[in-house]
Amino acid sequence: MRQIIALGGGGFSMEPDNPLMDLYILKQSGKPSPNICFLPTASGDAENYINKFYQFFRRFPCRPSHLSLFRPPTRDLEGxxxxxxxxxxxxxxxRNLLILWKEWGLVPVLKKAWEEGIVLAGISAGAICWFEEGVTDS
Structure with missing residues (x-):
C-alpha cells in the first residue's frame, strides 16, 4: 500500500513527550522493527535536528538512520x-529542499520509493514536498 503521512505540526521535533504520531508512522510500515530514514535537507542538515531524531527513535523498536546531502554516507543514494x-x-x-533533491537526483528515487510501498512521511516542508502544489513561506 502506498502511503504519504503529511504532518502540519507535532512529531518528535515539536512534541518529544507525545510519541503517538511518530508511533503511528512506525506502525504503518507493517514491520516489527522498521528501517526509518530521516532526511533533514530542509533544515540544512541541522545537527540538533538530527540528534533529536535519533534521541527520539532510539527509544522504540526501529532502526533509525539519516541521509545528509552535505555529508552523504554513500554514493549509492538510491540503494x-x-x-x-x-x-x-x-x-x-x-524551496531549498526541492532544489537540492533535484540537483542530487532524489526526486525519481523518492517516487520509486513511494511506488515500492515505502512509507513517506514528513512535517512542514517535509509534508509539502510530497505534493505538486502547496502553500509555503519559502
Whole structure:
C-alpha cells in the first residue's frame, strides 16, 4: 500500500513527550522493527535536528538512520533509500529542499520509493514536498 503521512505540526521535533504520531508512522510500515530514514535537507542538515531524531527513535523498536546531502554516507543514494521502510522528511525551507533533491537526483528515487510501498512521511516542508502544489513561506 502506498502511503504519504503529511504532518502540519507535532512529531518528535515539536512534541518529544507525545510519541503517538511518530508511533503511528512506525506502525504503518507493517514491520516489527522498521528501517526509518530521516532526511533533514530542509533544515540544512541541522545537527540538533538530527540528534533529536535519533534521541527520539532510539527509544522504540526501529532502526533509525539519516541521509545528509552535505555529508552523504554513500554514493549509492538510491540503494540507501530503497532499503528503508520509512522515509521521514524534516521541516525547514521547502524551496531549498526541492532544489537540492533535484540537483542530487532524489526526486525519481523518492517516487520509486513511494511506488515500492515505502512509507513517506514528513512535517512542514517535509509534508509539502510530497505534493505538486502547496502553500509555503519559502
Amino acid at each position: 540507501f533509500l530503497l532499503e528503508k521502510d520509512i522515509i521521514y522528511v524534516g521541516g525547514g525551507n521547502t
